[in-house]
Amino acid sequence: MADIIIKNGYILTMDPSLESIKNGVVVIEDGRITDVCENTEETADTVIDAQGSVVMPGFVNTHTHAGMTLFRGYADDLALSDWLENHIWPAEAELTASDVYAGTRLACLEMIKSGTIAFADMYFFMEEVGKVVEDSGLRAALSYGMIELWDEEKGKAELKKGKAFINEWDGKADGRISAMYGPHAPNTCSKEFLMKVREQATEDNAKIHIHVLETEAELNQMKDQYGMCSVNMLDEIDFFGPDVLAAHCVWLSDGDMDILRNNNVNISHNPVSNMKLASGIAPVTKLLDRGANVCLGTDGCASNNNLGMFEEMKTAALLQKVETMDPMALPARQVLEMATVNGAKALDLNSGMIRKDYNADVIIVDMNKAHLNPLYDVPSHLVYSAGSSDVRTTIVNGRVLMDDYRVLCMDEQKVIDEGRDAAEKLMSRVDAKK
Ligand SMILES: C[C@H]1O[C@@H](n2cnc3c(N)ncnc32)[C@H](O)[C@@H]1O
Numbered sequence: 001m002a003d004i005i006i007k008n009g010y011i012l013t014m015d016p017s018l019e020s021i022k023n024g025v026v027v028i029e030d031g032r033i034t035d036v037c038e039n040t041e042e043t044a045d046t047v048i049d050a051q052g053s054v055v056m057p058g059f060v061n062t063h064t065h066a067g068m069t070l071f072r073g074y075a076d077d078l079a080l081s082d083w084l085e086n087h088i089w090p091a092e093a094e095l096t097a098s099d100v101y102a103g104t105r106l107a108c109l110e111m112i113k114s115g116t117i118a119f120a121d122m123y124f125f126m127e128e129v130g131k132v133v134e135d136s137g138l139r140a141a142l143s144y145g146m147i148e149l150w151d152e153e154k155g156k157a158e159l160k161k162g163k164a165f166i167n168e169w170d171g172k173a174d175g176r177i178s179a180m181y182g183p184h185a186p187n188t189c190s191k192e193f194l195m196k197v198r199e200q201a202t203e204d205n206a207k208i209h210i211h212v213l214e215t216e217a218e219l220n221q222m223k224d225q226y227g228m229c230s231v232n233m234l235d236e237i238d239f240f241g242p243d244v245l246a247a248h249c250v251w252l253s254d255g256d257m258d259i260l261r262n263n264n265v266n267i268s269h270n271p272v273s274n275m276k277l278a279s280g281i282a283p284v285t286k287l288l289d290r291g292a293n294v295c296l297g298t299d300g301c302a303s304n305n306n307l308g309m310f311e312e313m314k315t316a317a318l319l320q321k322v323e324t325m326d327p328m329a330l331p332a333r334q335v336l337e338m339a340t341v342n343g344a345k346a347l348d349l350n351s352g353m354i355r356k357d358y359n360a361d362v363i364i365v366d367m368n369k370a371h372l373n374p375l376y377d378v379p380s381h382l383v384y385s386a387g388s389s390d391v392r393t394t395i396v397n398g399r400v401l402m403d404d405y406r407v408l409c410m411d412e413q414k415v416i417d418e419g420r421d422a423a424e425k426l427m428s429r430v431d432a433k434k
């Protein structure tokens with residue numbers, strides 16, 4: 001007997017070798033998808049009726065700072081350097097472990113409710129993030145954000161912390177958690193430090209998560225400092241590889257794009273954050289045309305201001321169209337791939353498709369809504385019409401985290417209350433320092 005059978009749904013497989021099924025069945029056993037078909041004789045402990053709904057792989061959010069939910073709407077409408085240096089960093093200086101715990105719980109609740117099954121996080125107090133991920137049931141690739149600021153001693157301490165976190169957390173929660181190195185960015189970490197991180201990551205067989213060429217200011221700073229841009233500098237020190245997840249990548253030249261593609265770097269596109277901070281427009285269609293693996297991320301809640309992947313998909317599609325002045329640029333199907341298949345590839349997950357032997361990381365999207373009718377084309381609706389609150393069920397590793405809008409893996413109201421309380425106390429400490 002199987003664990004879960006989802007029946008009567010429109011199965012959007014995202015699997016190039018298996019077309020969508022209009023009225024199909026997904027069978028789940030031991031955390032894996034064991035069958036995707038039109039009909040089954042199989043029985044299960046749990047049978048989910050997905051009538052009027054789309055059954056699809058859950059989203060992979062490839063760039064977050066989950067704990068920053070506590071800064072949602074805190075310092076809006078500012079340029080990145082002012083925002084980060086004068087508002088966010090001073091506030092983050094007051095963060096405690098329990099703040100990050102509360103903020104990350106709020107983030108995980110929001111992600112479960114909006115259909116995200118895995119996220120790549122870079123932040124502080126990562127042990128707390130690990131605990132939250134372990135309990136929540138989500139998957140995550142976690143990294144301690146190392147900010148060296150050209151201070152050799154600080155660099156040593158940061159690398160030690162990054163390594164200690166990886167040693168303790170990589171592979172935890174039945175393999176739902178992986179741990180990465182998280183050097184913050186080439187304009188906050190020295191070349192020497194980044195070389196050390198690269199060496200250490202190779203030795204430890206750990207991946208690397210980093211911000212790259214997010215702003216024009218970074219590009220100019222790098223040119224002044226090294227006579228070349230971040231991508232060229234990182235390439236010169238052999239930093240790149242398929243184990244690198246580079247967030248933003250806005251200010252790329254054609255040559256930079258070739259370097260990223262040739263090194264199989266995973267690129268996390270964060271259009272909402274890039275628009276809100278007026279960082280610029282990443283050359284996504286050019287990267288995809290080259291065959292680069294481009295996935296999607298929301299960035300933190302202080303620059304978005306939510307973790308919803310539906311909104312991120314729509315924004316990505318619209319932004320490329322207006323950037324290229326081509327309405328055919330980044331069509332719905334391709335942006336869905338970025339949010340599922342490509343994200344899973346970036347984090348090395350056996351997820352991102354509804355396919356036999358893949359992880360049972362499945363969401364069910366309710367299409368019986370005014371704003372989703374009539375329905376001609378499912379990918380179109382998912383990208384251009386649907387929203388976070390249309391997700392009714394979220395399953396990760398075969399565990400139902402949300403069942404028909406009811407969150408089962410945490411006490412929703414308690415998580416909201418504790419997040420709000422933590423933010424309130426944190427902000428009174430921040431104000432007291434002013
Ligand atoms: C891990 C560190 O990254 C910071 N952080 C959050 N958002 C961004 C962004 N868009 N660009 C650069 N750094 C960012 C966090 O505020 C934290 O200090």
Ligand SMILES: [Zn+2]
Pocket residue numbers: 063064065211247299300
């Ligand atoms: Zn970021």
